[in-house]
Structures are given as structure tokens and as C-alpha cells.
Amino acid sequence: MASPFLIAAGGQVGEGFFHERTSGTLPCQAKSSHLFCWDWAKENIDRYGTPTLQHLEIVVLSVLIGFVVAFALALVAHRRRRLQPPLLAATGVLYTIPSIAFFFLLLPVTGFGRDTAIIVLSAYTLQIIYRNTILGLANVPESVKDAARGMGFTNRQILWRVELPLAIPEVIAGLRVAVVSTIAIATLVVFISAGGLGTQIYGSGNLTFPTTIIIAMVIVMGMALLFDTILLLVQRLTTPWRKVRPV
Amino acid sequence: MSLPHPVLASFGGAIEFIFTPQTSNVTGGNKVGGFDKSLELVLKHLEVTVIALAIALIVALPLGLYLGHRGKGELFAVGIGNAGRAIPELAVIALVAVLIGVGLQTVAPALAILGIAPILVNTYVGVRQVDPAAVEAARGMGMSELDIMRKVELPLAVPTVMGGVRAAAIVIIATATIAPLAGVETLGDFIINRNVYGENGLLAGAILVALLALTIEGLLALLQNRLTSDGLKLKTV
Numbered sequence: 001m002a003s004p005f006l007i008a009a010g011g012q013v014g015e016g017f018f019h020e021r022t023s024g025t026l027p028c029q030a031k032s033s034h035l036f037c038w039d040w041a042k043e044n045i046d047r048y049g050t051p052t053l054q055h056l057e058i059v060v061l062s063v064l065i066g067f068v069v070a071f072a073l074a075l076v077a078h079r080r081r082r083l084q085p086p087l088l089a090a091t092g093v094l095y096t097i098p099s100i101a102f103f104f105l106l107l108p109v110t111g112f113g114r115d116t117a118i119i120v121l122s123a124y125t126l127q128i129i130y131r132n133t134i135l136g137l138a139n140v141p142e143s144v145k146d147a148a149r150g151m152g153f154t155n156r157q158i159l160w161r162v163e164l165p166l167a168i169p170e171v172i173a174g175l176r177v178a179v180v181s182t183i184a185i186a187t188l189v190v191f192i193s194a195g196g197l198g199t200q201i202y203g204s205g206n207l208t209f210p211t212t213i214i215i216a217m218v219i220v221m222g223m224a225l226l227f228d229t230i231l232l233l234v235q236r237l238t239t240p241w242r243k244v245r246p247v
Numbered sequence: 248m249s250l251p252h253p254v255l256a257s258f259g260g261a262i263e264f265i266f267t268p269q270t271s272n273v274t275g276g277n278k279v280g281g282f283d284k285s286l287e288l289v290l291k292h293l294e295v296t297v298i299a300l301a302i303a304l305i306v307a308l309p310l311g312l313y314l315g316h317r318g319k320g321e322l323f324a325v326g327i328g329n330a331g332r333a334i335p336e337l338a339v340i341a342l343v344a345v346l347i348g349v350g351l352q353t354v355a356p357a358l359a360i361l362g363i364a365p366i367l368v369n370t371y372v373g374v375r376q377v378d379p380a381a382v383e384a385a386r387g388m389g390m391s392e393l394d395i396m397r398k399v400e401l402p403l404a405v406p407t408v409m410g411g412v413r414a415a416a417i418v419i420i421a422t423a424t425i426a427p428l429a430g431v432e433t434l435g436d437f438i439i440n441r442n443v444y445g446e447n448g449l450l451a452g453a454i455l456v457a458l459l460a461l462t463i464e465g466l467l468a469l470l471q472n473r474l475t476s477d478g479l480k481l482k483t484v
Contacts, residue, residue, distance in 0.1 A: 035346070096464045097457045098421030104438060104453035108257035180332045187335040188425075191438070201341050202428070210345045217338035224333035 037211040045215070047200070052219055054195035059182050059223075062118050066125030066178060071171075073126070074133035075159070084134065088127075095127035099185050103192045117194035121186060125178040132174025136167025165239070172235040176228050183224045187216070261450035269447060279444050280437075285455060292433040292459060295423045296416070298355040303362030303415055308408070311370025315404075316396050324371040331364020336422040340429050349430025357429075358422055362415030369411025373404030402476055409471035416467055420460045424452075434459065 070091070077083045097105075102120040110116045140163045148162045190198030200216040263269065268281030314320040343357040377400050385399045401408070424435035437444050437452025444452075 092464075093461065096417055096460050098417070098424055098460050100421065100424050100435070100438065101453040101456035101460070104449050105457060107453075108254045108450065177332065180329065184333055184335045187337040190337070197335075198337055201335070201337050208345060210342060213338055213341045213345065217335055217342070220335045220338070221330075221333045228329065228333075 035210055036214055037209075040211055041215060044212075048197070048215060048219060051195060051197045051199050051216075052223075055183070055186055055197045055220070056223070058114060058117055058121065058189060058194065058196055059179070059186050062121035062182055062186075063125055063175070063179050065118065066122035066182075067129055067175065069122070070126045070129035071133055074130050074137070077130075077134060078137050078159075078163075087130065088134075091127035091130050094123040099124060100188050100191060103189070107192070112193045114189075114194045116192050117186070117189035117196075121182050121189075124185065125182060128178045128181070129171070129174045132170045132177075133167065136170030137163050139170065140166045168239045169235055172231055172238075176231045179227045179231065180224045183220060183227065187220060257446070257450055258454075260447040261454055264444075264447040264451040265455065269445075280448055280451065285451070288432060288434045288436055288452075289455060289459060291431065292420070292423055292435075292456075295351065295355055295358065295426060295431055295433055296419050296463070298351070299358035299419045299423070300362055300412075300416055302356060302359035303366055303419070304412070306359070307363045307366035307411075308370055311367045311408075312374060312396050312401060315371045315374025316392070316400060318375065321371070321375075324368050328364050328368030331361065331368075334361065336361060336418070337425060340422065340425050344429035351431055354423075354426050354429045354431045358419045358426075361418050361422055365414035365418070366408070366411040369414070370404065370408050373407030373411075374400045376407065377403045403479065405474045405476070406471065406479065409467065409474065413464060413467045413471070416463055417460065420456070420463060424456050 073087055073091075077087050094102075099120050102123070103116055106116050106119060110119065144162060144166070145158055148158045153162065186196050187198035187201060189196050190202050197216045197220055201213050203212075260269075264280040265285045266282050268278040268284070270278060311324065314324055339357050339361065340354070343353050347353045347357075374396075381399055381403065382395055385395045390398065423431075423433045424438065426433045427436045427439045434452050434456045437448040437455070441449055
């Protein structure tokens with residue numbers, strides 16, 4: 001699968017940008033009980049550039065693909081109501097299978113690497129986005145649709161110009177949940193050699209050195225907060241008339 | 248994309264691995280896998296999951312009920328819910344292993360932390376969505392606040408609360424898969440110790456974890472159906 005933006009393809013990003021590395025072991029690195037080694041963090045922060053971009057790339061592609069598929073499914077199911085229960089069940093199964101098991105179930109078919117990661121993570125987002133889109137469309141008051149019909153709108157116009165704009169808060173609430181969970185779960189793609197920030201948590205020997213785990217965790221949670229805030233702002237700007245929180 | 252034939256062969260090998268011990272192509276002649284080992288790991292996986300889910304319920308359910316009943320701490324409950332989703336599971340297990348120590352007694356509470364967020368936020372939201380008229384009626388009948396929480400708000404909030412419990416169960420089962428990193432031999436052992444169990448073990452572990460998650464999820468859905476009062480079911484149709 002060719003990526004539309006190959007940000008992580010050009011090799012190391014930000015390498016050697018901050019400091020020259022000391023060759024020996026730093027004093028605080030030697031003590032394994034030490035919670036956080038600032039000296040190491042200052043010298044090695046550049047190691048996190050490439051994994052962060054890989055992580056971002058996997059998350060953005062997965063959520064985009066998940067969104068397109070789930071949104072299309074929701075539109076189809078909105079027209080043909082009897083498709084709703086089977087689609088909910090099918091996306092529910094994909095959501096329930098733990099990502100790490102899903103990676104290895106696909107391994108004989110798609111192999112190690114980024115493609116498998118993106119397939120699994122986008123499958124995981126389907127249920128969240130699908131359910132919220134259906135909910136948003138169902139919440140549109142009948143009277144509003146009647147009014148639109150009275151003004152001579154066709155069904156297609158009602159969908160795109162009345163129902164979908166009114167469903168935006170629920171759709172974005174779903175997207176927020178999907179993005180935040182995907183950012184956290186994408187640390188697991190290290191198990192199928194797809195890179196990302198998980199490499200800084202479960203890399204060679206990392207399980208004895210808390211500093212690198214903490215840095216990676218802070219970057220992951222910061223990324224989640226950033227995306228959550230951006231999506232919240234988008235929702236506020238596109239639908240000034242109401243507020244909805246994700247449930 | 249490979250041809251379907253080798254794919255089927257891989258799955259066949261994995262299923263054989265679950266039932267009969269295989270001569271490992273990695274560790275030179277040792278027999279690995281088999282039904283006894285699979286069963287042992289399934290039971291361990293279940294044990295960790297049940298303990299963690301129980302701890303999460305004991306902490307989050309009363310807290311969510313109380314906050315929802317008093318209508319307080321909305322920012323707290325929703326904030327915990329959002330932050331909880333952002334915690335990378337891998338980092339939690341890794342930190343526990345490095346800082347606190349390995350074994351069931353450290354891993355189960357760590358997994359419980361991941362389950363607290365969805366249960367807390369869903370209980371809070373579920374209780375807040377209860378019709379205030381029902382609560383007023385109960386109060387008028389002379390029910391104590393504790394009785395209102397137990398006999399009115401909790402039963403009416405069951406579908407939302409169970410949604411949270413199911414989400415918690417999913418994240419706990421999934422994360423228990425990487426518990427071998429912290430010294431607890433769950434089904435993830437087949438996956439993480441690839442150099443012991445080989446490719447068949449890898450796939451066998453994945454199959455068993457997926458089946459376990461779907462089974463637990465199905466049982467919780469049945470439980471939710473049993474716990475939800477018939478009146479509520481009529482309303483949601």
C-alpha cells in the first residue's frame with residue numbers, strides 16, 4: 001500500500017539535532033531504580049523524532065481509512081434500516097478482537113509491517129465511527145426533515161444539507177474517541193515490526209530503563225490530547241449551535 | 248498477498264499446535280504447545296482478567312454511582328474517561344515490570360487501572376441520564392438516598408453501565424495478552440516468546456486470544472440482557 005505522504009520514508013528525522021551523545025553510561029542511567037534520568041533525556045530526545053512521525057503516519061492513515069469505510073457503511077445503513085443490526089454486529093466483532101491478536105491473525109496473509117498495522121487499526125475504529133454516525137443521523141428531529149421536504153428538498157439534499165450537518169457533533173465525538181484510542185493502541189504495532197513509539201517502550205533492553213518508557217508514554221498521551229483538542233475545536237467551529245460530549 | 252493455500256496451511260498448523268504438542272523447529276527437538284499448555288494459559292488469562300475487572304468494578308462502580316447521584320464531578324469523571332483512553336497499554340505493562348515488579352499481584356491492579364476509566368464514565372453518564380421524575384418519585388415514597396442509588400438509578404442505568412463494563416473487559420483481555428512481559432504467563436506467552444513456540448504458536452496464541460475475547464464479550468452481552476429490566480427493553484426498541 002503506497003502512502004499518500006511518506007513522511008517517515010526519508011530515514012532518520014531530527015537525528016543529532018540537539019546534542020552530541022556521551023559515549024559512556026550516564027550516572028543516573030546506571031541506577032535501575034532511578035525513575036527518570038533527565039541527563040539521558042536531554043541527550044537522547046532526538047531518538048524520538050522518527051518513531052513519533054511513524055506513529056503519526058500510522059494513526060492518521062488508519063483513522064482516515066476507518067472513517068471513509070465507516071461513514072460509507074453508515075450512509076448505506078441509514079437508507080436501508082435492516083442492514084443496521086448485522087453491520088453493528090460485524091463491526092462489533094472487529095472491535096472486540098484484541099489488536100495484538102488481530103495483527104498475528106493477519107500475519108499469514110499480509111505479513112509483518114505497516115500494512116498489517118493499518119488494516120487492523122482501521123478495522124478497530126469502524127465500530128466507534130459507524131455507531132456515532134448512525135446515532136447522529138437518528139437524532140435529527142423528524143420535524144426538521146419535514147420542513148426540508150416541504151421546501152422541496154430531495155432525499156439526497158436532505159441527507160447532505162440537513163441531516164449530515166446536524167449529525168456533525170456525534171460524528172466528531174466518535175472521531176475523537178477513535179483517534180485517541182488508536183494513538184494509544186498504535187504503540188502495539190512494534191510487535192509486527194511496524195515501528196512507531198512502541199519501539200521506544202519495547203525495544204532491545206528498554207524493559208530495564210524506565211526513562212525511555214516514560215518519554216514515549218508522554219509523547220503518546222500528548223499526541224492524543226493534541227488531536228482531541230483539534231477535533232473539539234473543529235466541531236465547535238462547524239456546529240456553533242450545539243455542544244455534545246463523547247460518551 | 249499470498250495464495251490462499253499457504254495461508255490455510257498456517258492456520259491448520261496453528262490449530263494442531265493448540266491440541267497436540269509439536270516438535271519445535273526453533274528449540275531443537277523439544278515438544279511445545281499442546282492442549283494442556285493451551286488450557287493452562289487460557290485459565291491464567293481468564294484469572295488475570297477476572298481479578299482486574301473485579302478491582303476496576305469495586306473502585307469505579309460506587310464512585311460513578313455516587314458522583315452521578317450527587318451530580319458532582321462531571322469534569323473529573325469525563326476527564327478520567329478521556330485520559331484513560333489515551334494511556335498506552337504497552338507503557339503501563341512495561342512501567343509496572345520495570346518499576347514495581349513482575350507477577351500477578353502487580354499486573355492485575357495495573358490492568359484494573361485501564362478498566363476503571365470506561366466503567367467510571369459510563370456509570371456516571373448512565374446515572375445522570377436517569378429521568379429525574381423517577382428519582383423524585385422514589386424520594387417521595389420515602390426511599391433513602393442509598394436506596395435511590397441502588398434500587399432506582401442503578402437498575403435504570405444498567406445498559407450504559409454494562410457498556411462500560413464490556414469496554415473495560417475488552418481492554419483488559421487485550422492488555423493481558425502482553426502480561427508475559429511482566430512475568431504473568433497468559434496466552435500472550437505463545438505470541439511474545441516466538442523463539443520458543445515458533446510460528447504455529449504465534450498464530451495459535453492469536454486465535455485463542457480472539458476467541459476468548461469474543462466469548463467473554465458474548466457472555467457480558469447476555470448478562471446485560473438479563474440485568475436490563477423488561478420495561479427498559481421496550482423503550483429502546
